[in-house]
Each structure stands twice: as C-alpha cells, then as structure tokens.
Amino acid sequence: MPPAPALSIQGLSHSFGPQGVLDDVTFSLPVGRVGCLIGPSGCGKSTLLSMIGGLSEPTHGTIAHAFRHPVFVFQDPCLLPWRDARDNVAFGLKAQGVGRNERRCRAARLMEVVGLAPDDVGKYPHELSGGMRQRVALARALAIEPDLLLLDEPFSALDLGLRRQMQALVRRLIDQRNLTAVLVTHDLAEAVRLADCVFVLSGKPARLTARHDIARPFAERDDGFVHSEVNRLLSDPATARALAVEDMGHGGGQ
Structure with missing residues (x-):
C-alpha cells in the first residue's frame, strides 16, 4: 500500500x-x-x-x-545584518527559549553540517559570499528541527x-x-x-x-x-x- x-x-x-x-x-x-x-x-x-x-x-x-514545525527558506537569505553567522543560525532557538550556551553550541554544529568553516562562525552577513549566506539560512531553518x-x-x-x-x-x-x-x-x-x-x-x-x-x-x-x-x-x-x-x-x- x-x-x-x-x-x-x-x-x-x-x-x-x-x-x-x-x-x-x-x-x-x-x-x-x-x-x-x-x-x-x-x-x-x-x-x-x-x-x-x-x-x-x-x-x-x-x-x-x-x-x-514548517520552516521557509527563500531566495533571499534574509539574515539579520547586525548579528554574526552563529547568532543568525541561533535566532529561532532564542525564540523557542533555548539557553544562550546551548543555542550557540547547536548553531555551531549546524554550521559545520552545512559546510561552513569554523572561521565563518563570527562573520557578519556582509563578510559572507552569497553561497555562504544561503548556507547560514539553511542552518537557521534546520536549527528549529522542522x-x-x-x-x-x-x-x-x-x-x-x-x-x-x-x-x-x-x-x-x-x-x-x-x-x-x-x-x-x-x-x-x-x-x-x-x-x-x-x-x-x-x-x-x-x-x-x-x-x-x-x-x-x-x-x-x-x-x-x-x-x-x-x-x-x-x-x-x-x-x-x-x-x-x-x-x-x-x-x-x-
């Protein structure tokens, strides 16, 4: 069936x-x-x-x-320009009430999953290429376990x-x-x-x-x-x- x-x-x-x-x-x-x-x-x-x-x-x-838990990923990554990559990934976790240390650890792990290097964690959106910004957006979507x-x-x-x-x-x-x-x-x-x-x-x-x-x-x-x-x-x-x-x-x- x-x-x-x-x-x-x-x-x-x-x-x-x-x-x-x-x-x-x-x-x-x-x-x-x-x-x-x-x-x-x-x-x-x-x-x-x-x-x-x-x-x-x-x-x-x-x-x-x-x-x-539906989540959108758009053509425009829609990242917050005043937050670094890790904090952009962790943004949804903060809204869910996850503690700061836990959400930063989870964000760092997900950034690795989507192929971002450790050096990229602290970069702001304007410091990232288009592909890197899209990877951050994908990691942010995955962070809330959709x-x-x-x-x-x-x-x-x-x-x-x-x-x-x-x-x-x-x-x-x-x-x-x-x-x-x-x-x-x-x-x-x-x-x-x-x-x-x-x-x-x-x-x-x-x-x-x-x-x-x-x-x-x-x-x-x-x-x-x-x-x-x-x-x-x-x-x-x-x-x-x-x-x-x-x-x-x-x-x-x-």
Missing part, C-alpha cells in the same frame, strides 16, 4: 480581490518526499507555498497536514557550480532527517534533480495541469538522467504547453 499523504490539498482556489490566482488545485504528498511546484513566473507557486506554510488562507478549499521544509527558489541567485552544491546538500539533509519538502522553482531540470513528485501549474488563475513522479533515487540522478527525464516530461503535451512561455529545463539544474 502507498504511504498515507502527509500533505493533502483539496479543491484549493484563491483570489486577490477580483483577480483569480489559483483554481481548484488538488494534490497530495507523502511523508518524507520532496514535491516541486513548477510553472511560469507569476502563476501562483509562491502563493500556494505560503498557504501550505500557514502564512495565508485560501479563498476556497482545504489544506490538511499534521506538521508542527518537519516540513518550504523552499521558495532558494538556489536561483547562485552561480551554476554553487547551485549544484547547494542542491545536493539540501536533498542530502532532507533524506537524512526524513523531512517532507515542497520546492518552488521555474527550472524543470532542478525539479527533476531534486523532487520525487513534480506538480505543473499553468494558467491565470493557475490550475494543476500535470503531475510527474521521479522514481530514480536522488543519488543516481546524474546529468544524463536529468537531461533525458526533462525531455520525457516535456513530451507530455500539457506540461509542454504549461512551460512553453519560459525557457524551462536548461538553467541552473543542469
């Missing part, structure tokens, strides 16, 4: 005033899986992600899950080599911690590389036009597989139509 859904979205529609954004979106995602929302810019992917994380409510429909990771194009501002490193790091941490994750991207190759389920949105208001399952384990998704899988997905007419307005699948994921 398939695993029970961790995330269930039923008949979800949403409008901003008279402008429809999402229309009758329905899908589910099992525990411990990575789902990807993909579609043209402005089609409502980030709006849907914010609803999954509880930041806003849909006009119609339901979102059901039992996650207690059970749902919500990723809103967190790699799109990084150069190609660093993007690939961060993609591999995030997916490895998701698998190690058995997290459920939802990724927003406009890059079909990135979706194929990282996700177990790809949900294609299109139209205004956006509907779910296709769902694709990626069966191969993440560790076995080399460049050849990603290229052939992108072509397979684009051979589906509904997916090709939905993504035809942008150059999908030839960007940062390759």
